[in-house]
């Protein structure tokens with residue numbers, strides 16, 4: 001999938017001190033392939049890649065201490081911008097009823113998601129009406145009546161007569177009966193065709209909708225983009241609703257639709273249930289496409305200062321339940337450059353950062369820690385549980401510190417042991433398998 005491809009592209013960037021121009025080129029080549037394979041249209045990919053490259057191959061990235069982070073940041077920002085940048089809203093008419101027309105291919109989710117939107121508006125205090133303008137199958141009218149009754153929203157239908165007449169009558173009905181919004185559920189076809197477009201244009205001309213929303217199945221990729229262009233050319237859409245995002249779709253369609261039509265994605269359908277609808281958030285979609293979230297920033301941070309080989313050795317020892325104060329000392333030296341332990345731990349899923357509060361490392365503390373650990377016998381370093389009071393006193397004297405310092409160190413050691421245990425938990429291993437760690 002796209003996420004995997006992108007994460008592979010990023011993985012190659014990690015663990016390098018600096019990015020060369022060749023690195024950026026190589027990463028961009030892979031990002032381009034990944035986007036194309038996710039059904040993003042060629043021109044969109046081309047523009048996107050050149051925009052990102054332009055920013056990435058600047059001196060900022062090349063001379064940055066965290067070049068991989070820079071690239072991720074740029075890709076994320078440009079994805080967000082490509083999908084519209086800001087959240088969009090439904091236009092509400094100053095002269096009710098507001099008319100919302102739902103169009104799209106058969107099976108895209110017009111009927112279900114029109115009802116979902118009406119339900120959403122009802123929750124916001126509106127009085128919506130659903131209108132059955134898909135007259136080609138009696139089952140379509142029935143389906144609208146079923147979802148309408150589930151949401152307790154009235155459904156206007158006149159059987160299988162001209163959809164233009166139904167639309168006009170529905171708006172009049174709404175005016176008379178105090179409905180302030182009308183959602184027109186229209187017919188679809190398996191493919192874009194002239195006859196359908198003419199019918200939709202006739203409805204548009206008859207009732208002049210405030211919104212013409214194209215309902216698009218996110219799973220159908222490039223076809224969705226072609227359909228979007230055809231519907232936009234014929235109807236001048238006001239926005240798009242992307243459905244079935246609860247499935248495997250990684251957002252390739254979302255990426256190009258906005259760029260190709262210039263029309264905002266306003267809502268997304270997240271499931272078959274009638275409350276599974278959300279306002280579209282471009283930044284969240286970008287994260288979904290990148291698929292990495294906080295874990296990614298943790299990896300970036302960790303990879304810069306963590307010696308991977310040592311980490312692997314450590315994992316081996318942890319597996320054998322053999323994490324010693326000697327390992328602890330090694331780790332402390334390494335995490336010194338990563339910020340405080342609680343910062344790091346806070347980015348790990350399922351780790352309670354509070355447990356590690358105050359466990360940050362500073363230079364002088366590190367010196368004391370070194371002295372304390374060096375004052376221990378090898379047996380004590382291997383097995384800190386044997387440290388009774390008299391041993392602690394001896395160690396404190398040898399290191400030139402107080403017993404309380406020895407105890408604090410042991411407490412930090414315990415916290416570290418807890419944290420590293422969690423880093424090698426099944427959950428983290430699963431992420432590792434997915435190439436996320």
Ligand code: GDP
Pocket residue numbers: 104105106107108109110111112113188215243244245246247268269270271272
């Ligand atoms: P229409 O032909 O465009 O009116 O499409 P429908 O509203 O009848 O939906 C077609 C199918 O897609 C139905 O089985 C819906 O339950 C399903 N569906 C619609 N939206 C979503 C969604 O967001 N997620 C999932 N999983 N299924 C959806």
Ligand code: MG
Pocket residue numbers: 110111112134140185186
């Ligand atoms: Mg339908």
